[in-house]
Amino acid sequence: MAGGGQRAGVPSGRPRRGAARARGSGSPSDGAGLDGDTRVRLAPARRPGAPPPSAADRSSPDGSPAPDAPADGRGAALAARGETQRSTESGVKHLVVGTAGHIDHGKSALVRALTGIDPDRLREEKARGITIDLGFARYQEGATGLAFVDVPGHERFVRNMLAGVSGIDSVVLVVAADESVMPQTREHFDICRLLDVADGVVALTKADLVDAETIELVRLEVSELVAGSFLQGAPVVPVSSRTGEGLDSLRRVLAELADGAAGRRDDGIPRLPIDRAFSMKGFGTVVTGTLVSGRIDRDADLFLLPGARRVKVRGLEVHGTAQPSAHAGQRAAINLAGVGVDDLRRGDTLTVAGGLLATRRIDARVSLLDDARALRYGARVRFHQGTTEVMARVALGALRSPEDGDVGGGTGGAPLFPGTLDPGSSAFARLHLERPAALTRGDRFVLRAYSPPLTIGGGVVLDPDPPRGRLRSAAGAGRLRRLDRMDGDGLRQAVDLRVDEAGGAGVTAEDLAPRVGLTQSAVTKVLGALVAGRAVTAADNRFFATERVISARAMLLDAVTAYHRKAPLEPGLPREMARSGLGTLAGPELFDHVAEALATEGVLAAGRHLALSSHRVVLSEEEGRLKDRLAARFREEGLSPPDAVSLPELLGADTEAIDRMIALLVREGILERLGPLLFHRDVLDVVRTEVGALKASAPAGETARVDIAWFKSRFGITRKYAIPLLEHLDRARITRRVGTGRIVV
Structure with missing residues (x-):
């Protein structure tokens, strides 16, 4: 497992199992x-x-x-x-x-x-x-x-x-x-x-x-x-x-x-970094450490980070006395089930599921001591946080002025991106850890040189899970400056920033909690305040920046309006086409939220198609005549309707215009498609009524039956039309196929 430096109690890196067992034999x-x-x-x-x-x-x-x-x-x-x-x-x-x-x-x-x-x-x-x-x-x-x-x-x-x-x-x-x-x-x-x-x-x-x-x-x-x-x-x-x-x-x-002295909160994320681990006869694996935040109860299910290994608390002692729980600020010895002592090391952290992130990349504020040697971009350093020691590479970002907390600027106020950080200076940086470590926003750390291992500086974690992007850019510098200034109301700002960076995909309280160092319930409270202040919008269990929702709403309305102009005879923009058209601006949850909100407001009709409530299909005089002629033709032809290929010649109209009118007649329910064939609804109503009536006219105790030969003879049609019509009756639950024939149900 990944974690901190040498195992607790081992001065020279030698295994201490024997010593631990001898000591723990009582x-x-x-x-x-x-x-x-x-x-x-x-x-x-x-x-x-x-x-x-x-x-x-x-x-x-x-x-x-x-x-x-x-x-x-x-x-x-x-x-x-x-x-x-x-x-x-x-x-x-x-x-x-x-x-x-x-x-x-x-x-x-x-x-x-x-x-x-x-x-x-x-x-x-x-x-x-x-x-x-x-x-x-x-x-x-x-x-x-x-x-x-x-x-x-x-x-x-x-x-x-x-x-x-x-x-x-x-x-x-x-x-x-x-x-x-x-x-x-x-x-x-x-x-x-x-x-x-x-x-x-x-x-x-x-x-x-x-x-x-x-x-x-x-x-x-x-x-x-x-x-x-x-x-x-x-x-x-x-x-x-x-x-x-x-x-x-x-x-x-x-x-x-x-x-x-101010105290520690009991209601935070349970977090106990391990400083000692040993096996004790009659108990098994025991770890010790100080509970930094939250509380741990006997019989609790916990996770070991990094590695996300599930363990169970079999028993615990606080101040040397068996207790039902340990609270923030107390030192505890915890008897664990589900893990062996050889799988543990100093720096591993006990927490709850979803409590912390095991990360290998962090954004931070880094400061060098006045008497330290300069730190070059890409330098390999020793990263110490809590009981964890891990090697890391430092990618320097914008220079920071410790006097005013602002990003140091060059000509015209542009941020400076040094290749080397001088002693006594401060800068933003991205640290790439060689092993995962359990970290959260606000953690303080110390940096020591790789060789000789002297303390050169330290800093504070601004983001334990930064998004991909250029660190050495104006946008990157601005983002870290915003994070760095988050004091006082910093938690609310940190949550707001995370929601904004989630973009159209949105984010849940569960996803946010380990990234901002809060419990899920605490994050939910902060999100509630942001929703009340209209900075954030809730859609089911996901949260979106309100500005993102407003943009998605405007884009969706623009897309529907443009589609009406392009295809005025269509009922509206197909829903899936609209969804894909918004791309990354709106994920599925945000799209559905915006569409339903517009429908509730009466702006859109939102079904399989999205249409403005004011949208009406308006035909030209020529289109109206063609539509009426098509409907009349299909009614006249009855159960032997015309082939679509022959319609342009029969009606003296171009194929594109005929296709538009047929699509409109189908949407209005005047024509019905049965596979490749089109029938007028009045004609189909006659067939449905007549076949359905056979059940009532059948002799008592007998079942009305229909076969292809009878159907062809009764309606005077060929097999080409009889088969699609009979299958339509099956789908309409008027008939049911039994063997080679059908019964009327």
Whole structure:
């Protein structure tokens, strides 16, 4: 299956099944939850000032709520609604906090001191004294629950750091007081800015190793680093994990952040990016991750993306406790049926059917860091979103001015399409992913160079499924500029744009949902508002831009009017000819909607033919005489009507005029076609009446019968006319063929 980078918990790409099974050999009742990690039994002694581990900590192997996986939790479709319902548990407000900072600056030690839980869970981490993969820990104080995501600081493990920090609510930027700002401090801070982390705090660790003057110098260097960013003016708290200095102050700051933080919506699309997957004895496949949006219930049917594999939730734990459901912002361990651990990888996403798109092509806004190297058109980069890492090619579009959010222009205001994007610049781009990834509008991502793998920039997904078309054109630049400006009422605009781009084919709410990052019910509400505002028109379950409907209406009326001019004696434009004539301007649903609307308004008569209500067949004097002569001739000839080939000579008229009048007589029901023959309706009425009367005149208990010989003799005709007439009587259900004869029914 396609998905993110290396499997969770595998520092060097080696399979971890054996380790997972060994770790998961117990059961929840003997101390290991579904997370399959018995680390709590091995937890180190408490650091000074740290609170004792709670019961939830002891039963929650990974320390419970962990990071947000995809970055869409901040600034994507759900947050853009402006609603701030936070997932709570028994009135507790949870905050997901990520650590960031250089290697050996004491991130894990700080988490351990704050929570009493060691976030380093791998043997190699404990042996080497460095964090390699994500670690999780939590603690609760009063009405505040803090879930820590501890990330590795070494430059070799930035990919793992990205998987953890991409969806956090707040960050603790850790800077060692004895070393100050270092390279990974800057890179981690840049990543937090690129992912639009909203707030945080700076922790100056190892404060017990330096004097007050050094603390102030480091504080100044940190201030220079964060100037103009989300951390400008944030608290800077000196702490010591060894002595406990400053830990209470840091806890108070974190509690204040939790009080002021906006929450995640429960009613969004269920979306859980996987950061760990393992097999546990007695349970089978277990995955862990943070529910970015929506909710997941026990026994729910879900899909794994990419790959659209159907799975079922057998059971789930939230914060180490079995629960009937998990809500947005909570970390969950989910026991899955229908998939093996070898079929999973970090970056796979659990969602519902139709919830998200597995895409390989996205349109985005891309910005480079000031100190990054230039990015050339077609460059191969590492694309990180949530827990996913995938290689991608970058096709640069129009240059964008970050100052005013407009497309950078050249001479005369035309958009510029650079071959290379300079450091500190921003542009629109189309990213071609080498493997599918589950993405939606508003997802934030980070770009790293292919080699050496340094962070160079990032951006936001504007369209997870862009239409085919030229990116480097005025129209392409205009479209992306429109998408980029969709803030505030952006969801409504995004839906409106998608409906417009669907053209004459229209689009359903089900098709729109994964493309705009909303549930189907939410899309339906937005569409309802657009319909009420007359920007969009509904036709059954499809939606069309009203301007498109107006254009289709005008074109259809023009086509019918032109047909009347061309063929005034015809009843109207054949319906299928009209449908094909509109081409791509109107699909079948839009065509039927417009035709029926015009009929309801009394403008058109809409049946097998489309005609203006004012249309009348008007014959010239000569045409009227020819029509009357034809009708009289067929009545006079009776059941041996004239051959059409002989009519021009018999009537002294040209073939084309005769054909037009015959077609008119047939439409009016005066003549009836029986195969290649034409009969006057009065003549056929006589035959139908006389044969039908045979049933009443038959002796009691007997069936009236008709055969070819009797029919020919009775009406004085040859077999040439008798056979078509008898078959006509069969179709009219006056007779029914039985063997070589017929009975009157």
